[in-house]
Amino acid sequence: MIGKWPTNSNSNNTGAAVEQKASQWLQQQGLKFIAANYHCKAGEIDIIMRDNEHLVFVEVRYRRQNSFGDGLDSVDWRKQKKLSKAAAFYLLEHPHYNNLPCRFDVIAARPDGHATLHWTWIKDAFTV
Template sequence: MAFKPLNKRKLGQQYEALAERYLRAQGLLPVTRNFQCRSGEIDLIMRDGEFWVFVEVKYRHQHQYGTAVEAVTWRKQQKLKRAALFWLNKQGLSAEQCAIRFDIVAIQGSEHHIEWLTNTLVEG
């Protein structure tokens, strides 16, 4: 599937839509896309059984600046965590009282190879 050349924002939305379709095919249910707050942005929020799943979607055409997975740095993970906690609070939920997970969907190359990493946020 070839994507038309667009601005970065629109291109990112196309990859997020691709990731969402992939995750739906794996049985996850979409909740919202592109949640933004002062703490950061969450590309996709989905449900996987009892889990609230906060998904970071990354695309890299080439490896010269690292892989798509490597682009999700510790700093980016911390922003995602803060945004997720804010979203949960806004929904009247608490991270201590519900099951949450942080996943990465990495899309690589012109063939759009998808790699799905689950439960990626590790404290410490």
């Protein structure tokens, strides 16, 4: 899964740019955008999408290098717990989604060395 990546992006905008590209890519895969950068006292959810009957909470990870593991490795049990709590807050604030099954996906991006990003999408990455 490859997507175009600007070579001149600065580090301050990298995370936001990767999240935006991930959202666009997911929409190309048929998911419907609901929200981005949802913040609450429990934490943040990068992207919230709808995939048919599922409400999908997406964590986006970016690593320039794999020397400390890839982005998928960084979604440990602590991060999963934070995401779960933030999702619960979202559902409290948006009760019209309470009838949908929820799913937690992780998308990891890394540069491939040719001004593009390589995407790894893990659907239903963890359960709570």
